[in-house]
Amino acid sequence: MAYNHHEIEEKWQKRWSEDSLYSVDVNKMDEKYYVLVMFPYPSGDRLHMGHWYQYGVMDTWTRYQRMNGKNVFFPMGFDAFGLPAENFAIKHGIHPKESTTKNADYMMTQFKKMGVSYNFDYALDTSKEDYYKWTQWVFLELFKNDLAYKKEAPVNWCTSCQTVLANEQVKDGVCERCESVILQKNLNQWFLKITDYAEPLLANLETLDWPHKTLAMQKHWIGKSIGSEIEFKVDKFDIDFKVFTTRPDTLFGCTYVTFAPEHPKVLEFVSDGQKQEVLDYIEKTKKTSELERLTVDDEKTGVFTGAYAINPINQEKVPIWISDYVLFSYGTGAVMAVPAHDERDFDFAKAFDLPIKQVIVKDDESSLDKAFTGTGLMINSGKFDSMKSTDVKKLITEDLQKQNKGESKINFRLRDWLISRQRYWGAPIPIIHCDDCGPIAVPQEQLPIILPEDVEFKPMGESPLKACDSFMNVKCPKCKKPALREADTLDTFMCSSWYYLRFPNVGNNEQAFEKGITDKMMPVDKYVGGPEHACMHLLYARFINMVMKDLGYTKHIEPFTSLTHQGMILGSDGQKMSKSKGNSVSPDGYVEDYGSDVLRLYLCFGFSYIDGGPWDDSGIRSMAKFVDRVARLLDENKDLLSQKLELDDNYNSDEKKLLYVYNHSLKGVTVDVAKFQFNTSIARVMELYNALNDYLKNVSPDKHNKSLVSYILKNMIIILSPFIPHICEEWWEAIGEKSSVSLETWPTVNEKYLELDEIQMAVMINGKVREQMKVAKDSSDDVVFDKALESKKIQGYLEGMTVIKKIHVKGKLLNLILKKA
Template structure:
């Protein structure tokens, strides 16, 4: 039958019945774990992005299968989270019902894609069988001292009515709904990701990841080396520490600044300054971190009335609060050196605070302030004349000797805030007892089930808090009445370990069998969007390392090699969204052309890692290409009945070159996810087959058929249903995916005859064929004897002939 959606269905059924793609654990030594970031079932249908991500990564995996690898390519759903809950609030449909309904639809569509997904290994994060082990991981981190609870200023989304991690705030707004984020002081659960800051940084170099992604993580972790310096508060038994990378400027400190949220503020503020300080603290609460850190925003602050003692000079310096200092960054305290820091200079100028130069240029020049470069110390007492580098060392040594400072490494990375005040998530497996305090739920009592009958309208507190049946329990330690933790876990906790569950998803006794997972992991190829660089990818790395240190894993990193797919934009060049009305549904194209034509078009029409605006201008050309492949297969079947030759002649050699060039190029480009050029090379091979068929009277049919068989092997990962159909049509045994990937012959890529363009006075006037072994004199002779070239020269004087071997002959005439 000609290629159509009927062909798709035929082969999907056969693959399912024969379990063609089932992973064989006996071939563990050839294992290749290919994983796409799983999708969130917030919509009822697959969109173009799913197809672009999953369809083309499946193409890569299919090639690897034919190259002899045992492919493990599972699929599942990241099923907890706000969209389902918000949809429930809007429509009244329970999040569990809408999520499972959407999963059922998406499972069907993913099967219709014809990918090699291992459905026997599916995971769904909202199922108790999965989140039981998410809760177990929480408890493992708690046991290791990596999960803790504290009150802290947190990002609060007024619309979603929940806390957000720093990574979920984009340009001061909630990444999910776009509402401006505010600050709240709440007691929350955190994971101590900062414990692994240095290893997360160090191990990046070992990963086959895009450099841009590694740079994003490097900047997010934000390592800086410097000194922590102690300042004492005048007339009080209180002190604070500042972290600085510029200890050489310490003698230029003229004031210090605390974050408005710093707990020291209330203790040191004088009575006459308290009203102004309280008002300013309220003002700062309403500012986002992005705004507060902006270099262009006007600096504001208030004097507390207190003074600190300079650790070297003993001088009094005023203590201010200002919102450009954050409680969550560094120590929440800053030493201000206005002569040598632009931000401090702006603040000091505005509030008429002293500005003291302590650095001049290396050559002795005195530049205008603020001078932010390194140089030579001045106005710094015993350190005068030292270079900045020497002064940093000597000043810290002096402070260390007096117990007022020490060398320190600081990180921008903050601990991961994991508790959420929403319903649709994994309950935090902790019990709060009046007598025993925080008590972990015993492993035998997991999972802590999420109740179905919950009123989940958001009001700033967890909906679970209002569910008495859920909240009221007994303490596992003392048996007294106790309360469960009302919060649920950030959905990024669910997705931070799912790759560990896939290979052992039926295990009811453990999250995974350590011995088996150590054989199956790390993931060999991970494919997904670049937007997860500082969230999911960082969190997954942390969880892997934490579980390794708890004795559950023996590897350091979850994903060896990473590829980011680009984004298919709407036809208007903008990101697709319902509000813009620019969403393109793949369904209509698949119904008209079949899934293979659609997959081939996605492969051919875009550079995979870049994407671009959608246009269907070329899909008809791909449909015609598929038709040409079918016709050349039918043609060779027809030619089997006619007389043929076994002789290898010049035209066979040309076809052989096209064959081996295509094999080499498709193999290399597909390996690099360069699918568009791979399809181009296959098109060239089809053209070469048609040329041979049309221009050769007595054909070497066996030879031609062998090349068509290679063409189908190359095409199979890109058009799996079509290739199976044509393979069967040729009478070959099932399945083409049990065939070996074709190998190219380097010798066949050396042409006996090379075609070269001939230019006359810079204009191409013809082409000549020359032996590949010919030297420049022979090539010149062949060109000058060519009939067309002679006509163009027509007796004119030849000044010179320039030969660039293998490329061009340029004849210059008067």
């Protein structure tokens, strides 16, 4: 069955489309199985090898699920707004709308040529008006329910992208996209109150079938801390401030207080003598990213403010410092420093020669070479001396509460989600600013707020839409006076935070998602994408889904029940593929030479899907040869396959061996594909091919069990069809089948053939394996011993020796214990 991959791929892609083979109607779906792969950015002009690995291999898994009876919903779209697409347009001197549409159309054509079985009727593009209308609606739902607000805040500013970045988009002090240095700026920005959902976001992690590492990363990012909030007073000022601590038991050991440099109260109490030094330090801190400031190993820096605070537990005065390791955006923006019992405070105190007062000891040891962060007995703590520090946590908090100076508190590391961007290519934020009425939501009937095209979109350090008068100048919806639109656009993560809800509702022009459809189709049963999204997209999507549940739009609290991360295809040098490194690999040449099926088969076989690995194109040639061998085997048995033969249950030894390999291979593929272990699945199919080929060569043709050979060959086509769908469709048609092989049911393993009548048994001499022999599995001790004696090798070991003991472990081994005669 020779094949021309160009012809058959075109033929079957056309046939699938004409027959609407993978089309679904969500209104008629029962017991759905919703499969979703994180959609791509159309920021490049074509799919690269990483896309092939992510989407092509995942299609194999989805085809397998369909053949196992799952009612699969498998849509695809494009995450088309945002910096990648805008930067591509700037680089090529064209409008983002033009380049994005062109790229998305070309990628969609590539997807179809890949042979993926997407439900293309449910495709979407986040940059189209029929999508971002509803992104704006989602934002307004948050705004109307007090979950969106605008405030001035210190933010991460990318000097190259000329826009604000969320904390999650800053990696090692640089922009995750362009690797430019990040600065701190105070800007008015829009935030979403994801912190209101910190507790359910954390608690619900326990319900998810997600990779352990991803769950741990989200848990750490949310960062729940249980402790106390304590109120201090600034000496000689009518100024109070609060600190949060998980160790109120160490309060007697507080020897100084540290404020974030950007804390607004600092300039209210700084002394005249220290003011200039404080101002200089504040300016210096603005050039440091939050991540750099949180780095524990960095050299400690800080400035004394000249002011003092009153410790509420003992009324002692302690100096107030500012230091960049304290963030205004985290906790209260001020910390009580207990150097004897906190490592960072200890290092800071040593650096600036500040007092270190120990208040907890263990085993009566009171000397300190480093901070003691454990628990023990209280000292230097007034009435709490000699008590257990674990008990004092509660007692001190209760004392402070009676004085209205403290209370128990739960704190979270999670910050509110910054969603406004000073770039052009994004969904306009649907807010109108009125001098009299404040920020006003655009009425729903006016959505979408269309992104104007006649705008100079190159980054200028502020929102490009500000310069578009026809866009900016409007009337206030409330008082009808002149007003201004919001000039910032929404971060692209806002677009992707709810797209899973839109897919089943594509085409609904009346609402973002209809509750009946959403309740039936959600949650996503299997979600696949890269691990780099653990604390961004995956967290944001969970938040938005929880909000939509609380607002009554869906009954499901979590959007993604099960999550799998695919690995990454690296360059042949083992490094991440990059044009600048010259190690990028395009799939186009391989598709041209070998076809999309063979490339997909190699991506399945040559890599662990979860791990990925370096590219080596020698493997693809091996896959092409394997497909050719299978094709020849089918061609040699074409007449046999066209016959209608019935299996019987009367098999000889050779046939039982073949059935054993068939069922063993089928079981391996069935188990391994479900677990994304595609490489071992292909290995099992190769074992089956070898066993069948050996049977046909070693057994006389007149003794071939034709019905069994036909049965296995047909099932081999079915088993291979998720891996090489076009080729298997061609083979299936060539043997006279009328319907698509994709509609076949996955074969069932027959467990009774997984036991062989004849087994391989080890023969040992004094505990060492000396021979292997085949025996009937139920052979008695005497039969096994007699069989062993037939071996010339064993006979040689027995010369001049006496067998003093025979140890027969049925079905496994025979051990002969010998001594000299």
